[in-house]
Amino acid sequence: MTGLNAQASVTTPPYGVKAVAVAASKRGAPYAYGATGPKRFDCSGLTLYAFREAGTRLPRTADQQYRHTRHVPREHRRLGDLVFFPKGRIMGHVGIYAGQDKIWHAPRPGTRVRLERIWTKSVRYGRVV
Numbered sequence: 001m002t003g004l005n006a007q008a009s010v011t012t013p014p015y016g017v018k019a020v021a022v023a024a025s026k027r028g029a030p031y032a033y034g035a036t037g038p039k040r041f042d043c044s045g046l047t048l049y050a051f052r053e054a055g056t057r058l059p060r061t062a063d064q065q066y067r068h069t070r071h072v073p074r075e076h077r078r079l080g081d082l083v084f085f086p087k088g089r090i091m092g093h094v095g096i097y098a099g100q101d102k103i104w105h106a107p108r109p110g111t112r113v114r115l116e117r118i119w120t121k122s123v124r125y126g127r128v129v
Contacts, residue, residue, distance in 0.1 A: 015054035015128070016080020022050040023096045023104035029113045031106045036060075041106040041113060043094050047082060050096060050104075056128055062094040069126025077125045084124045097125070 023046060032040035037049035044062045051058050058065050066084045077083075083103050085093035095105030098115060106113045 015051065015056050016078060018054035019047075019050040019080050019128075020096055020098050020104065022053040023047075023113070024098070024115070026050075026104075026113045027115070029106070031109055031111050031113075033109065043106050046104070046106045046113060047094050047096055051128060058128065062092060063090040065094055066091040066124065066126055068128070070129050072125045072127050074123075074125060078127065080128075082126045082128065083118060084126060085120070086122060086124065091124070 026037070026041065026046065026049075029037075030040050031042060033042050034045070035041050036045035041049065044060060044065055047065060048058045048060060059068050062084060065082060069082055072078075072081060077097055079097060079099050081097045083095045083097050084091040087093070093105070095103030098104050101118050102115050103118055104113065104115055107116070
């Protein structure tokens, strides 16, 4: 946990670091559409599970989660913020910001929960408050 604490900012919500740790503990869990854990996840199911374990609640889908968060610009993102990937008019994917331009996420069918570099600049950030 030392590395996570070192990256945490005083402005990081106290459950942000814990949500990152929960997501990291699920590394390798298989993707399953509609799954919310604890053994299988889809993208928003992983974020829902991680934040629930950290002590707060989120709505079910990526788009609902985006509407539930306080939107922050890239330069103000913090460990534990949610990273949203737009798909048309909705948010089609979500992960948890892990620092150093990386997210924990459940990518798609046939994959497993993993830490991955953010692959596009077309993302939005949201903070659970």
